[in-house]
Amino acid sequence: MKDEKGILFILSGPSGVGKGTVRKALFDQDPALAYSISVTTRHPREGEEDGVDYFFKTKEEVKKMIEHNELIEYAEYVGNYYGTPKTYVEETLAQGRDVFLEIEVQGALQVKENFPEGVFIFLFPPSLEELKNRIINRGTEDQSIVRNRLYEAKKEIEMMDAYDYVVVNDDINSAVRRIESIVESEHCKRERIASQYKKALGSVDL
Template sequence: MIEEKGILFILSGPSGVGKGTVRKELFEQDTDLRYSISMTTRDIRTGETDGIDYFYKSKSEFESLIEKGQLLEYAQYVNNYYGTPREYVERTLAEGHDVFLEIEVKGALQVKENFPEGVFIFLFPPSLEELKNRILSRGTETQDLVLNRLKEARNEIEMMDAYDYVVVNDHVDHAVEKIQSIIQSEHCKRERIAKQYKQLLEDELK
């Protein structure tokens, strides 16, 4: 009965906290959410589709979009750009769909600067010990790298103040349930909907 705009939700948190697992489980349960599709300058690979896996752009196109403020965040890895295009996010929100972006802390802080109306959720490790175990269990990192990662994680946790919500990832199901509550309750926020509800009654009285 009310035409509501979508909301951009940003899930972030330190490396090893389990952002990807939580995001996957959330998308299995909530089919109304839309992924934020990234933009990249790397070549399209067999089996990938433009506009589904990524938006593929040339380096000069990407750089021109950066200049125009058309990326909510971006970074460079191995000579290629990766980023979140503003246009896709805004169009999807205008169509009434929520957009969900899972991203590391540095990227989230860029998004916060460029899109402060987003809802920022910080995924918190149950303990530093557990975080260490999770990073170790990947088995891909040397002891030194693990210590570095942990130090970085502690710095990232200091960034928590830029976020709207903190969800502890003690158990994937609990974390997903809390994120779903956040999504639902954000849609009930008075400042988002009061105007439309009042209009609805005015229309009824005509």
């Protein structure tokens, strides 16, 4: 129905679970989804583009956005800031389009405070041993950062209870299919749409 607001979906999960890869595959399949690009102060990884994967900013720039209340969530994670610009999210939802955030767990919990009606999806590793290997083998960071990430990953998994759905990333296509099912089924949720259907009842003589 056309006067339905868009739904805010939040894809999150522990470091190393493959959030970025799943999000990219999802958007390749479904270009109608609006992806909210985060700001970050971390350095671009190989292949990452400014304005596509992230807006790469200085710490001073991000601190200014926080002061001006321009982020719906932000987090300092392994020494860097990550945040989600507010205006884009609100305007896109008002237009009736779904918005998709791919963010770290700390940030997701802040979004939940500001947008409790959002749909929170926790991406889970196929096995915890494999998550451990992925974090260790990322290779771009030194040992203390790896150790820190493993600890953060465990803490993040323990925060699963704040989420609506858990999707296992055992296979990218399966994970994407499950997320697409969640998007479709959320649009069928009775509490989102029942009032519109009931309105129609008044206009027909049954």
